[in-house]
Amino acid sequence: MPQADEARAEGPRRTAFDWTDAEARRRADAGLVRTLRPRAAESDLLDLASNDYLGLTRRPAVTEGAAEAARRWGAGSTGSRLVTGTTRLHTRLERELADFCGFEAALVFSSGYTANLAALTALGGRDALIVSDAANHASIVDGCRLARAETAVVPHTDPEAVRKTLDAHPGRRALVVSDSVFSVDGDKAPLPELAAACRAHGAGLVVDDAHGLGVLGDGGRGALHEAGLAGDEDVVATLTLSKSLGSQGGAVLGPARVIEHLVNAARTFIFDTGLAPAAAGGALAGLRALVAEPELAERARTVAGTLHRLLTDAGLTSARPDAAVVSVRAPSPEAALRWAADCREQGLGVGCFRPPSVPDGISRLRLTARADLDDAQIERAVGTILRTAPAVP
Numbered sequence: 001m002p003q004a005d006e007a008r009a010e011g012p013r014r015t016a017f018d019w020t021d022a023e024a025r026r027r028a029d030a031g032l033v034r035t036l037r038p039r040a041a042e043s044d045l046l047d048l049a050s051n052d053y054l055g056l057t058r059r060p061a062v063t064e065g066a067a068e069a070a071r072r073w074g075a076g077s078t079g080s081r082l083v084t085g086t087t088r089l090h091t092r093l094e095r096e097l098a099d100f101c102g103f104e105a106a107l108v109f110s111s112g113y114t115a116n117l118a119a120l121t122a123l124g125g126r127d128a129l130i131v132s133d134a135a136n137h138a139s140i141v142d143g144c145r146l147a148r149a150e151t152a153v154v155p156h157t158d159p160e161a162v163r164k165t166l167d168a169h170p171g172r173r174a175l176v177v178s179d180s181v182f183s184v185d186g187d188k189a190p191l192p193e194l195a196a197a198c199r200a201h202g203a204g205l206v207v208d209d210a211h212g213l214g215v216l217g218d219g220g221r222g223a224l225h226e227a228g229l230a231g232d233e234d235v236v237a238t239l240t241l242s243k244s245l246g247s248q249g250g251a252v253l254g255p256a257r258v259i260e261h262l263v264n265a266a267r268t269f270i271f272d273t274g275l276a277p278a279a280a281g282g283a284l285a286g287l288r289a290l291v292a293e294p295e296l297a298e299r300a301r302t303v304a305g306t307l308h309r310l311l312t313d314a315g316l317t318s319a320r321p322d323a324a325v326v327s328v329r330a331p332s333p334e335a336a337l338r339w340a341a342d343c344r345e346q347g348l349g350v351g352c353f354r355p356p357s358v359p360d361g362i363s364r365l366r367l368t369a370r371a372d373l374d375d376a377q378i379e380r381a382v383g384t385i386l387r388t389a390p391a392v393p
């Protein structure tokens with residue numbers, strides 16, 4: 001039989017990734033298709049969707065810090081940190097970050113994601129027990145998996161459950177890991193209680209302060225500083241440089257011996273190309289802006305409180321924000337999606353969380369309280385959210 005006839009007789013040609021079509025249909029049927037929408041560089045959209053908590057990402061001092069770094073050191077870092085990817089900018093950023101947040105040492109990474117993977121894999125390991133909050137960020141979940149440690153997932157913000165889990169493994173090397181501020185509901189972890197449970201067991205505490213840096217603590221020094229735990233010899237912080245600092249990248253902060261261990265053992269440090277100079281320069285300029293204007297942190301918290309008050313006064317359900325994330329409940333995933341789309345149509349960008357990103361099945365709008373929003377913008381945002389709100393069933 002000629003080849004073409006043979007193919008026809010066998011039906012449509014099969015390829016290795018045909019199965020993804022079935023996955024796509026399943027997502028479409030469930031209304032869970034995610035799409036990429038490039039944003040405009042200049043836009044009238046009022047942005048309450050980004051993580052630019054302090055409004056620093058477009059500050060001339062920050063963009064110039066990034067541009068100057070690229071001009072001086074190149075568009076890329078040219079290699080891994082241990083080979084050619086470390087510049088004076090990286091070491092300066094590490095020193096200033098550690099000093100600002102109150103830790104002995106710091107190490108910067110290409111993202112907060114790789115920073116979490118580094119901390120958990122290098123400090124966890126097959127013989128360790130990791131105790132992880134059920135609502136921890138995906139990068140922590142992946143870090144626990146990659147660490148190949150036994151991982152006990154404990155109920156959300158439940159220090160008693162952490163204590164019991166540690167008690168059930170006396171003498172076992174253990175790490176407790178938690179977000180400081182949870183990215184979906186914006187609530188805070190009970191850090192003093194977690195630290196006490198760790199101390200009683202001799203466990204290390206790893207806290208992802210992605211949403212606390214720049215917002216919580218004295219002048220934005222973060223949740224660990226606020227809790228009096230910065231610089232504690234049993235505590236490690238992980239950070240992103242992509243939210244409050246207005247740039248891109250991540251960091252791990254902790255005792256010098258822990259940082260030295262990461263330099264030698266963390267695969268996402270050793271085998272990843274170093275943070276781009278522009279990202280390091282932007283983050284350093286963002287950090288210096290925060291040092292120069294400590295009131296930015298308080299302003300972000302005040303804006304969050306105002307948004308929450310205006311929305312709950314109008315009858316919407318919103319958890320009290322502990323930092324700059326304001327979450328508003330929607331009656332269903334479809335309603336959340338439509339609500340966010342209607343807001344966008346009326347000039348307001350908001351985040352939208354639906355399953356599977358929210359394991360509790362509750363869909364929400366997620367608003368970012370930015371320090372640079374003025375009162376008129378806050379009023380406009382609240383007006384739009386209320387006008388477009390779905391009817392409560």
Ligand code: PMP
Pocket residue numbers: 111112113114116137139179183208210211240241242248249250
């Ligand atoms: N941890 C938390 C709590 C986050 O919200 C994020 C960012 N979404 C990350 C880690 C990852 O940081 P990055 O985006 O810098 O990789």
